[in-house]
Amino acid sequence: MTTHPLLKVRDLRVVFRRRGEPDTVAVDGVSFDVAAGQVIGLVGESGCGKSVTSMAVMRLLPARGVEISGSIELDGVELLALSDSEMRERRGRDVSMIFQDPLSSLNPVIPIGLQITEVLRRHRGMGKAQARAEAVELLDRVGIPEPRRRLDTYPHQLSGGMRQRALIAIALACRPRLLIADEPTTALDVTIQAQILGLLSDLVRETGTALVMITHDLGIVAGMCETVNVLYGGRIVERAQRHRLFGTPRHPYTHGLLRSIPRLDSPPGEKLAAISGSMADNLPWAHSCAFAPRCPRVLETCLDITPDAETSGGRLLRCHNPVPASAE
Amino acid sequence: MTTFTARRKARIDELAGGRSLTSEAFRRLRRDPVAITGAVVVGLFVVVAALAPLLAPHGAAETFVELKRDLRPGTIPGPMEGFPLGSDQLGRDFLSRMLLASQQTLLVGVLATVIGLAVGVVIGTIAGAFGGWVDTLLMRLTDVLLAVPHLLLAISVAALAANPSQTTVIIAVAIVGVPIFARLLRGSMLAQRESDHVVAVTALGVRRSAVVLRHMLPNAIGPVIVQATLTLATAILDAAALSFLGLGDADPGRAEWGLMLAQAQAYLDVRPALAFFPAVAIIVVALGFTLLGESLREALDPKGSR
Ligand SMILES: Nc1ncnc2c1ncn2[C@@H]1O[C@H](COP(=O)(O)OP(=O)(O)OP(=O)(O)O)[C@@H](O)[C@H]1O
Ligand SMILES: [Mg+2]
Numbered sequence: 074m075t076t077h078p079l080l081k082v083r084d085l086r087v088v089f090r091r092r093g094e095p096d097t098v099a100v101d102g103v104s105f106d107v108a109a110g111q112v113i114g115l116v117g118e119s120g121c122g123k124s125v126t127s128m129a130v131m132r133l134l135p136a137r138g139v140e141i142s143g144s145i146e147l148d149g150v151e152l153l154a155l156s157d158s159e160m161r162e163r164r165g166r167d168v169s170m171i172f173q174d175p176l177s178s179l180n181p182v183i184p185i186g187l188q189i190t191e192v193l194r195r196h197r198g199m200g201k202a203q204a205r206a207e208a209v210e211l212l213d214r215v216g217i218p219e220p221r222r223r224l225d226t227y228p229h230q231l232s233g234g235m236r237q238r239a240l241i242a243i244a245l246a247c248r249p250r251l252l253i254a255d256e257p258t259t260a261l262d263v264t265i266q267a268q269i270l271g272l273l274s275d276l277v278r279e280t281g282t283a284l285v286m287i288t289h290d291l292g293i294v295a296g297m298c299e300t301v302n303v304l305y306g307g308r309i310v311e312r313a314q315r316h317r318l319f320g321t322p323r324h325p326y327t328h329g330l331l332r333s334i335p336r337l338d339s340p341p342g343e344k345l346a347a348i349s350g351s352m353a354d355n356l357p358w359a360h361s362c363a364f365a366p367r368c369p370r371v372l373e374t375c376l377d378i379t380p381d382a383e384t385s386g387g388r389l390l391r392c393h394n395p396v397p398a399s400a401e
Numbered sequence: 402m403t404t405f406t407a408r409r410k411a412r413i414d415e416l417a418g419g420r421s422l423t424s425e426a427f428r429r430l431r432r433d434p435v436a437i438t439g440a441v442v443v444g445l446f447v448v449v450a451a452l453a454p455l456l457a458p459h460g461a462a463e464t465f466v467e468l469k470r471d472l473r474p475g476t477i478p479g480p481m482e483g484f485p486l487g488s489d490q491l492g493r494d495f496l497s498r499m500l501l502a503s504q505q506t507l508l509v510g511v512l513a514t515v516i517g518l519a520v521g522v523v524i525g526t527i528a529g530a531f532g533g534w535v536d537t538l539l540m541r542l543t544d545v546l547l548a549v550p551h552l553l554l555a556i557s558v559a560a561l562a563a564n565p566s567q568t569t570v571i572i573a574v575a576i577v578g579v580p581i582f583a584r585l586l587r588g589s590m591l592a593q594r595e596s597d598h599v600v601a602v603t604a605l606g607v608r609r610s611a612v613v614l615r616h617m618l619p620n621a622i623g624p625v626i627v628q629a630t631l632t633l634a635t636a637i638l639d640a641a642a643l644s645f646l647g648l649g650d651a652d653p654g655r656a657e658w659g660l661m662l663a664q665a666q667a668y669l670d671v672r673p674a675l676a677f678f679p680a681v682a683i684i685v686v687a688l689g690f691t692l693l694g695e696s697l698r699e700a701l702d703p704k705g706s707r
Contacts, residue, residue, distance in 0.1 A: 131604050165606025172604075177597035182421065182619045191615075192605050227421055240601075247605060 077149075078106035079283045080130070080168075080251050084143035087125050087307075091138055099125040101307035101358055102143070107251065110281040112274065114294035114315070116330075117304035123287045126304075127253045130285075131170050132160045147251065166196045169249035173256040175236035179228035185212075185239045186224025192246045211242040215272060234265035241269070245276060252277070255287045270297060291330055295319060303327045306363035309382065312389040323388065323395040325370045362393065370394045426700040436696035442689025449500060450507040457497035458483075462654030468492040477672040489661075489675060490668050491653075499678055502656040506686065509567065509657075510637040513574035517636075518629050520575070521582025522622070528583065529590020529621070530613040540587065543580035551577045555639045559648040567650045574639045578632050585628055589621035596620075623701045630694030634687035641683050658683050 087100040100122040107113050115123050128134045130145055132152060145152040147167060152160065172178040180188055189211060190204035199207060205224065212220035215238040228236055237257060244252060254273065258266040274297045277284045286298055294301050294315065301318045303311045303326065311324035322328040357363065358379050365375040374393045382391045430436045449456065459465075469492035471478040479487040486496040524543070528536040546554065555573045562569035593599055594617065602616050641659025643649050649660060658679040665675035 133600060133604060161606055161609070163606065164604055169606075170601070170604040172597060172601050174597055178601040180598045180602065180616050180620065182423075183615070184421075188602075191607060191611070195607060195611075243605065 077108075079109045079148055080107040080285075081146040082106070082126075082130065082143070083146075085126065085129060085145060086140075086142045087122070087129050087134065088140040089138060090140060098357070099307055100129065103304070103307070103309055104143075105302055105309065105312070107283045107285055109250065109283050110277065111300075112277055112284040112286060112298045114298035114301040115285060115287045115304060116289065116291060116294050116301060118289055121304040122307040123289075123304060124255055127170060127255050127285065127287055130253060131164065131168060133170075165192060165247040165249065167249060168251045168253065169244045169247050171237075171240055171244050171252065171254045171257045174260055175233055175240050176228060176260075178240055179236060181228055184225045184227055185231070185243075188239075189224075189243050189246050192243055196247045208242075208246070211246055212239070214245070214276075215239070215242045216268070217242070233261050234269065237261060237265075237269055238272070241272065241276075245280075248280065249282060251283045251285070253285045253287065256289070257286075258293065259288075259290075266293075273297070291319075303330070306358060308358060308363070308391065309389065310364065310391045314387065317388060321396075321398050323390050323398065324364075324392050325368050325394075325396060326364050328396045329369070362391075370396070423701075426697075429700045430696060433696050433700065435692050436700070439689050439692030439694075439696060442685060443693055446503060446686050446689060447507065450503040453500045453504045457494075457500040459494040459497040461498050461501045461656040462493065463497075464492040465494065468494070475671060477668060477675070479672070479674070486674070486678070487672075490664065490672075495675065495678070498656040498661065499658075499682065502658045502661060502679070503682070503686075505567075505655070505657045506637055506640070506659075506683075509571055509574070509640040510633050513571045513636045513640065514578060514629055514633045516571065516575035517578025517632065518582050518625070521579045522586055522625065524579065524583040525586025525590060525625070526613065526618060529587040529594070530617060532591070532594075536587070539583070543583050546576070546580040547584065551635065552639060552642055555643060556646065556648065559643050565648050565651060570640050570643050570649045573643060573648075574636045577639060578636065581628060581632065582625055586621060586625045589624055590617055593617040593621045624698070627694055627698040627701060630690055630697055634690040634694070637683060637687050637690070641679075 083104045085100055085103045086098070089097040089099060091097075103122070103126055105113065105115075115126065117123055125134070129141055130152070132155070134141065141153060143153075147163070152163070155163070179185065186205065186208050189208040190199075190201070193199045193204040193207055194201070197204075197207075208224060209220045212223055217223050217235060217238050223231075223235075223239075228239070231239065237260070241257075257273070258269050261269065270293060273284065273286075276282070286294065288294060298315055300312065301315050302309050303318075303324065305326050311318065311322070311327045313323075318327065319331065322331050360379060361377065362368070362371075362375045362380050365371045368375065372394050378393070380391045380393050382389050384390075430440075465484070465488075467481070468478050468484060468488035472488060472490075472492050477488055477490055478484075481487065484494050484496065486494075486499065489495045489498060524539055528539040549557070555577050558573035558576050559565060559569050598620075599612060599616055602612055607616070640649070641657075641662065644657050644659030645663040647663065649657065653664075662676055662679040662683070665672075665679065668675055
């Protein structure tokens with residue numbers, strides 16, 4: 074990629090400090106880029122730091138008890154150095170976010186039309202009537218039938234899929250340059266999921282918005298992300314173009330994730346390979362590989378030396394004993 | 402085919418019509434017998450209070466020869482022609498005084514609650530929205546007020562006034578309500594601050610004042626409104642108690658249930674009805690507000706819905 078990235082995250086580290094409790098390192102030196110119009114994926118199991126990463130980019134983590142270091146540059150501007158009010162100016166307009174739970178992310182006491190026009194009036198300086206007209210258009214864009222009537226409905230009167238569409242409409246109302254979608258479809262059933270994902274990628278293509286898709290579901294990533302980052306224990310363990318990542322996963326964790334997805338071409342009766350253990354019993358990255366306790370390819374070195382991230386041929390890999398490229 | 406299209410359209414209209422959570426709560430309330438009982442009592446009270454000057458056959462301070470004739474130590478005339486509840490200790494029409502007193506009671510109760518609510522909401526909003534040292538300072542102050550038993554607090558405030566009046570009663574009772582409202586609102590504001598939709602709207606770059614006033618406050622105020630209904634009941638009781646203790650308006654001609662109850666003390670053996678009616682009125686009205694408040698609380702509780 075020769076064009077300079079819109080979002081440049083370098084060495085992002087987020088530590089939760091609480092009195093009387095050991096520190097939690099939620100994100101531990103994460104770096105990635107997103108260019109305008111690009112879709113990247115951030116994948117990993119529960120607790121690996123996906124949401125904390127996105128909240129850090131939005132600067133929505135609480136000021137107290139959280140230590141953020143590293144650098145988050147948006148179009149050359151260091152977000153971590155901005156004052157609260159400067160950051161508030163950028164939220165919505167430059168970076169926006171779609172949250173996981175479509176019901177609780179909408180204000181229950183305000184009709185959805187008002188929640189859209191509020192953003193339009195704030196960020197695009199529209200008058201009341203103009204904002205209403207634009208809101209109708211946006212609801213129509215995201216595939217909500219009878220949009221004019223829907224303006225006056227309350228969130229609890231909409232189905233889950235409709236709510237998520239409304240949320241997307243609100244996020245798009247600001248025309249953000251970067252959109253972070255944190256598991257935008259986990260709460261929805263499979264058919265609606267597919268519709269919403271299709272909608273998101275269409276919108277991104279049309280508006281040139283950069284999109285960070287956060288998910289624990291590799292199926293979602295397979296469909297729409299150019300580059301996929303696999304996160305484990307707060308660090309990126311593998312990153313590659315999606316075809317390369319899915320074709321030849323090199324990190325044992327990625328390999329395991331892919332093998333635990335049922336495949337149509339797998340012979341009937343074959344057992345699904347589940348990754349043993351869970352994040353809870355991981356080792357810290359200090360002096361070892363955090364995945365070592367669960368790794369089927371673990372070596373003596375893995376328990377003594379932290380693997381460094383190495384890049385070769387456009388693939389980033391953090392592993393002492395990767396799966397051979399010819400395997401599978 | 403046309404009927405099908407028309408029916409379908411009607412159904413869509415019906416489904417799309419915006420209905421807020423509050424209006425659904427009202428629908429639930431209308432089917433709740435406890436709420437209906439409370440509403441009827443409160444409604445009757447308000448109507449009587451509003452129409453008292455029309456309903457009352459006589460004035461509150463008017464004395465009558467017919468009543469005074471039989472008034473001597475040891476006897477107070479009971480019901481007679483033209484005076485359904487008889488006389489009070491000074492030869493005035495007891496029924497008229499009971500009716501007119503409802504107006505005073507409602508006025509004091511509502512004013513004290515509304516003032517307490519307004520001040521409490523401002524304090525609770527500031528504390529809950531901004532947190533930090535502002536929150537700590539305000540909450541310490543409310544803690545101090547809450548530590549004092551509420552009647553004692555009302556008495557102390559009312560006793561500070563150089564000359565007791567209805568205004569001092571209202572202020573004293575309002576001050577009792579302030580820390581309750583402030584604490585309650587502050588708690589639900591804090592919960593709102595962490596809630597998904599507030600984080601979401603912050604992520605959209607909505608102005609801070611709009612986040613607080615449009616997205617946090619309306620969602621946080623429900624329990625406080627319910628509390629206000631309940632506080633109205635205690636406000637009426639507290640105001641009556643203050644009058645009873647002689648900390649209210651000293652004008653003997655004024656009709657007020659608490660004051661009437663206090664004055665009836667001396668005649669309990671002569672004519673207990675003089676104490677009985679104001680006491681029952683106070684209790685019934687306070688109970689009405691409590692029933693209404695409790696069922697409001699249940700109807701607005703999201704966990705109780707469906
Ligand atoms: N406020 C907090 N205080 C302390 N630790 C936290 C806090 N928020 C998150 N963490 C920790 O940070 C780690 C990463 O959490 P995060 O929410 O980013 O996970 P996630 O990848 O989004 O998981 P999920 O798929 O379940 O949403 C977890 O181990 C969690 O315990
Ligand atoms: Mg998450």
